[in-house]
Amino acid sequence: MKSAAASALFAGPFALATLSEGRDGPAFPALVTADGRVADLRLAFDDDRLTLRTLLDDWQHALPRLRALAHDDAAARLPLADFRVRAPVEPRQVFQSGANYRQHVIDLHVAHRSPGDDRSEEERRAEAAEIMDRRAAEDLPYVFIGLPSALTGPYDDVVLPAWAEQPDWELEVAAVIGRPAHRVPVEQALEHVAGYTIANDLTDRATVFRRDMPQIGTDWLRSKNAPGFTPLGPWLVPAESIADPGNLQLTLKLNGETMQDESTKDMIFDVARMVSYASQTARLLPGDLVLTGSPTGNGMHWGRLLRDGDVMEGSVTGLGTQRTRCVAEAAS
Structure with a gap:
């Protein structure tokens, strides 16, 4: 799908993208x-094999060249509308954050009533708020692993699997790693972030918890990692163009109706904390994604899940807008 040039609005003088000529053309x-x-x-760096991930492998030296190129009026330019916009990066690892927006977690806690729990909504909201306060005080983010194969482009159709009974949207800010990070302190974590992009981390609510063995807990493989369940992009906006990742507005519209409209100020753990926490266990690599959680306003909150033909439009301050259409998979 070709995007209009008007959708290229983002913070700063330039952003990075992965494009192709048509659906099947080679990406660049x-x-x-x-x-x-x-x-x-590829032309600017004289490297036919260049990708955004290999560019991020040498981000420290690439960034000054990108700045110069953005301000070079003599550089060859083509209209964005001539190209298909794909997911900006192909990460080796995807780190996903759960339960990181205070109001969202409280809403989910109320929506997922346990069998036999006859307490009032007010009592369950108070319990959820207490849990969030305790997590923040004990400094315990919640991070799990996603699959790169779940990523798709920012304007691609999203296939809803026939088995997904409750597919839901989750608009998020994703940090893109630009320097290897292992056991980095919070104070240095943002030095390892090259930039930011938009992710819509779809979830099938019906398969989040294992029904056959509740004691196992969550099943993120089944509920979050169907092919194309994570639309990404459109742009990788350099971190230097985002003044404060802790003050960005996330807005998701479903068929033109606003469903999510919240600031990253509602995060329990900010971007630096999430990157630092993930790096205490894993070695984060250039191009890897750290998804930072989704705010209130999901389908479970509204009692309305995704259906065939739905159109989602997700925007984040300074990062642009993605627009995807849901297509139901035919039952086998």
Whole structure:
């Protein structure tokens, strides 16, 4: 799908993208300027095999060259509208955050009533609020692993699997790693972030918890990792263009109706804390994604889940807008 140049609005003088000519054309890394013009980075860096991930492998040296290219009026440019916009990066690892927006977690706690729990909504909300306060005080983020194969482009159709009974949306800010990070302190964590992009981390609520063995707990493989269940992009916006990742507005519209509209101020753990926490166990690599959780306003909150033909439009301050259409998979 080709996108209009008007959708190229983002913070700063440039962003990065992965583009192709048509659906099946070879993908290539590009620099996109705010007026919707494109520079092929393979030509600019004289490297036919360049990808955004290999660019991120040498982010420290690549960034000054990208700044210069963005301000070079003589550089060759093409209209963005001539190309298909794909997911900006192909990460080796995807780190996902759960229960990281205070109001969202309280809403889910109320929506997922346990069998036999006859307490009032007010009592269950008070319990959830107490849990959130305790987590924040004990400094315990919740991070799990996603699959890169679940990623799809920001304008691609999203296939709803026939087995998914309660597919739900979860708009998120994703940090893109630009320097290897292992056991980094919170104070240094943002130095390892190259930039930010948008992720819609879809979840089938019906398969989050194992019904056959409740004691096992959550089943993130089944509920979150169907092919294309994580639309990503459109842009990788350099971190230097985002003044405060802790003050961005996330807005998701479903068929034109606003469902999520919340600030990252409601995060329990900010981006730096999430990156630092993930790095205490794993070694984060350039191009890896750290998804930072989703705010209140999901389908479970509204009592309305995704259906065939639904159109989701997700925007984040400074990061642009993605637009995806849901297509139901035919039952086998």
